[in-house]
């Protein structure tokens with residue numbers, strides 16, 4: 001492990017020494033020292049992929065973005081991709097292409113499509129991935145299995161992303177707030193290639209880290225994500241719902257259930273950005289989960305992303321969410337190990353009802369959800 005990516009495609013000339021990006025990325029000269037063999041490919045140039053692609057391009061790192069939205073591709077490569085929000089404001093031309101127009105072979109593909117589009121994207125990108133190249137999942141959910149099934153486990157890198165962004169319109173992304181980013185091998189173990197990929201992504205966020213067991217963060221994000229899915233049942237902001245005392249027992253039970261499934265799966269989740277998995281364990285005092293929920297609420301308080309991507313899919317973009325592929329996986333994992341996840345199942349049903357037009361988004365959904373959970377636990 002650790003020798004699969006050929007050295008020299010984003011290391012300094014003549015050495016594999018990692019380049020530590022300066023905190024002020026605009027002023028750093030490190031970008032000019034990259035010696036790429038071919039551009040970094042960002043596959044899926046929406047909220048997450050578009051932000052990363054624009055920052056890498058601005059840092060002088062050769063990058064190409066691939067997206068199915070032809071107008072977004074056209075604007076990004078001509079007038080430039082506009083990033084705004086509290087973290088950064090700039091317009092950056094990013095070489096871009098649709099999957100059908102893409103040519104060439106690439107060593108590093110950062111995958112940032114929604115979970116339900118993973119398999120289709122992997123089928124399209126596989127002919128463009130070099131034999132020693134990697135696909136890095138910058139997604140929520142456990143997509144690595146689907147990626148590995150397409151390109152092989154040895155070419156699969158797991159990523160955990162918790163910054164917040166919204167795709168507003170073609171060529172325009174709002175970067176709402178910074179958040180943790182961690183990369184790791186699909187099979188646990190810290191390798192040089194993961195260290196080097198983390199160094200690459202420090203051109204996007206200087207705190208990006210390489211981890212020996214990133215699945216611990218990814219399961220943490222599944223629990224955190226289940227809370228964000230729950231907040232999408234209502235129109236209130238994530239911060240308002242997470243800090244609402246009436247909803248907190250429900251959120252505690254929901255996250256506690258997901259943490260229980262992670263442990264059943266042999267994974268001990270790690271916290272980030274205010275989320276503390278241990279605070280949601282059944283034996284933890286209620287004051288601890290309330291504290292963690294308040295910290296999560298604070299994390300979003302000053303973001304320009306006030307509602308989750310799930311809410312945006314339902315209320316603004318009027319399209320299906322990642323519910324089946326993302327939190328549906330929690331139920332599947334629980335059942336495969338002889339357990340169950342009934343609270344998550346209720347949440348999935350309610351989100352599907354909104355997707356199908358059988359339910360409206362309203363605070364009352366959270367009240368109803370809490371009542372069902374009380375009955376389940378009675």
Ligand SMILES: NC(=O)C1=CN([C@@H]2O[C@H](COP(=O)(O)OP(=O)(O)OC[C@H]3O[C@@H](n4cnc5c(N)ncnc54)[C@H](OP(=O)(O)O)[C@@H]3O)[C@@H](O)[C@H]2O)C=CC1
Nearest residue numbers: 044046047048067068112113115117121139140164165167
């Ligand atoms: N947004 C956020 O704040 C966060 C998102 N995430 C996760 O990141 C991942 C990406 O989400 P996000 O960036 O929000 O999603 P977006 O919908 O904003 O971006 C995905 C982009 O990929 C395009 N796309 C779909 N299929 C393909 C394909 N086969 N090839 C190329 N492009 C394709 C989409 O087009 P179209 O819209 O037409 O489908 C869209 O433009 C998800 O797993 C999400 O859960 C994680 C943390 C935070």
Ligand SMILES: CC(C)(CO)C(=O)C(=O)O
Nearest residue numbers: 140164225228308309310
């Ligand atoms: C809701 C979720 C988990 C997926 O979009 C998310 O990470 C976000 O929108 O911030």
